[in-house]
Amino acid sequence: MxxxxxxxxxxxxxxxxxxxxxxxxxxxxxxxxxxxxxxxxxxxxxxxxxxxxxxxxxxxxxxxxSAEFQRFFSGEKLVLVELKAYLDNIVQECISCEAAKACLLTKALNEMAQQDEEVQKTITENLANWQQGLAEVLALAQTKGELSTKRDSQHLARFLVMGIYGLRTFAHTHPKGETLQELADQLFLDISA
Amino acid sequence: MxxxxxxxxxxxxxxxxxxxxxxxxxxxxxxxxxxxxxxxxxxxxxxxxxxxxxxxxxxxxxxxxSAEFQRFFSGEKLVLVELKAYLDNIVQECISCEAAKACLLTKALNEMAQQDEEVQKTITENLANWQQGLAEVLALAQTKGELSTKRDSQHLARFLVMGIYGLRTFAHTHPKGETLQELADQLFLDISA
DNA sequence: CCGTTTCTTGAATAATCATTCAAGTATTAT
DNA sequence: ATAATACTTGAATGATTATTCAAGAAACGG
Structure with a gap:
């Protein structure tokens, strides 16, 4: 009523x-x-x-x-160009001294690991979902011929996710953006080369 | 008394x-x-x-x-062999379901970021010290001719540290060791290749 | 316009927490 | 052996916490 x-x-x-x-x-x-x-x-x-x-x-x-992900990978540009922009955006997120220096998922994951099963499960599912999204993007890049098919897209996605996790943690100790951008660039190279 | x-x-x-x-x-x-x-x-x-x-x-x-680090990089084998063993050991640490799945430094860093200046400073210094140790190890590998000098050892060390941070976070969502080992192997390749 | 339902309010509750401190116990020097 | 000195003990303290609940306010149906 x-x-x-x-x-x-x-x-x-x-x-x-x-x-x-x-x-x-x-x-x-x-x-x-x-x-x-x-x-x-x-x-x-x-x-x-x-x-x-x-x-x-x-x-x-x-x-x-998810909405943000769709915005970045709209298919309007080359997939690898979109991925580069996506990574650069994460770097900017880490640099900006806004409260939310970390991602809620990884922050909560670090805090709640092995303490609350349901929360852990929710977070793990969300992260797996994100990783799968990246794997599909990379697979698309492969079918489009932008990316070598020598390495499995799932494998590449896992490595990318690992790198982004690491980048976020690294940002906690290095507020300066230069280093983060360099690391993100190296990560992009290792994925796309 | x-x-x-x-x-x-x-x-x-x-x-x-x-x-x-x-x-x-x-x-x-x-x-x-x-x-x-x-x-x-x-x-x-x-x-x-x-x-x-x-x-x-x-x-x-x-x-x-620090003591553990000295044990792994004693100089008895090829530097890159020692590094590989060091990474494999981290993977084993992540797999073993012992309480301490994470490293105390990164765990506390994630929790205390921007809350306790002195704790944050202590952690950051410890991590910087560790990174410097890895940089010196990599520089040694370069002078010994085991590793290309195309990339700066400091740069390589930062990337390695980032990868290890990411590996530890990744372990929270993937208790299974296979994937972690694969990621560690890839990281080693990207550093040493 | 009125009665019923639903949402809002914020003080009260009960549990948990870090911290203190005074009494107790062991060790050493003389 | 004894006094002086330190360390140990664990119950008491006071602050903070998540949570509840009864009273009040607003919206809608008839």
Missing amino acids: RNAEFDREKVLRSAMTAFMDKGYGKTSMQDLTKATGLHPGSIYCAFDNKRGLLLAALAQYKTDR | RNAEFDREKVLRSAMTAFMDKGYGKTSMQDLTKATGLHPGSIYCAFDNKRGLLLAALAQYKTDR
């Missing part, structure tokens, strides 16, 4: 950045009420509990990242 | 694994008393507080890892 007053997407996005800022454990309910503008009761009504809010935020993160 | 009754190294090593198990934030003082066998008062007497225990554990970790 009455609709919720808050914008679910906005709430989830602010929860996302709050979780990325401090990590799940150190983000207090008070932090979350401040970040989302929601009162404790509303959060518990809408998402069950803090953990439910994290799961909902992870789902929203997946949606947002 | 009386010496401490506990073995400092043993205490720090058990604290290390406790922190790696649950992360710093979720490791309670109760967990630490259980892990170390020390009572709260003793911990506070010896290390000031929980944070002090972490800093001491990080120092011990650095000592232990």
Whole structure:
């Protein structure tokens, strides 16, 4: 008889950045009420509990990242050109001192590994989904003749994912962008050469 | 007039694994008393507080890892053979389901980024030190003629470090060893080729 | 316009946490 | 042996935490 007053997407996005800022454990309910503008009761009504809010935020993160992926790999340019732009964008993400220096998935994965099975499963599925997306992009590049077929696209995708994980961790110790860009360029070379 | 009754190294090593198990934030003082066998008062007497225990554990970790590094790069074999063994050992570390799936440095780095300046600084210095060690090893390989001098040893070391970071994160989602070994092999190839 | 349903509010609750401290115990120097 | 000195013990403390719930406010159906 009455609709919720808050914008679910906005709430989830602010929860996302709050979780990325401090990590799940150190983000207090008070932090979350401040970040989302929601009162404790509303959060518990809408998402069950803090953990439910994290799961909902992870789902929203997946949606947002998938949309971004589609934008980068629209098929308008050469696949390898699109991939280069995608990597450069990740470097920019790492450089910008915005709260969310890390990706929510890897941040939560590092924190929750072997502690919460359902969260771990959700994250692992999302990451596997992303990796598969990259594998398909690379396979497309191979059928288009942009990329050698000597190495399996799944293998290349795994190596790419590993490199991006590493790049994000590296960024924590090296705020300067130059080095990160150099590493991303090297990674791109090793994939495409 | 009386010496401490506990073995400092043993205490720090058990604290290390406790922190790696649950992360710093979720490791309670109760967990630490259980892990170390020390009572709260003793911990506070010896290390000031929980944070002090972490800093001491990080120092011990650095000592232990440096010793391990020296063991792997003793100069008895070809540098590249030693490097390969070093990487294979990391893969084994990731596979073994022991508590410490991650390295304490990267685990703490992910958790504490931009929250505790001194901890962050300590970790960053340790990681930089490790990277420098690898750079020197690679430079030695170059002077010995085992490795092309086309790429700068510092550059190669950064890429290697990035790869190892990524490998560790990747391990969280892929407990199976086969894939990890394949990735490590590829990383070795990209460095040495 | 009224009654019912649903959402919102925020103070109260209960648990957990890091930390302290005073009493107890062992060791050493004399 | 004894006093002085240090280390150990673990219950008490106070702060912080996630969570609940009863009262209040808003929206809709009739």
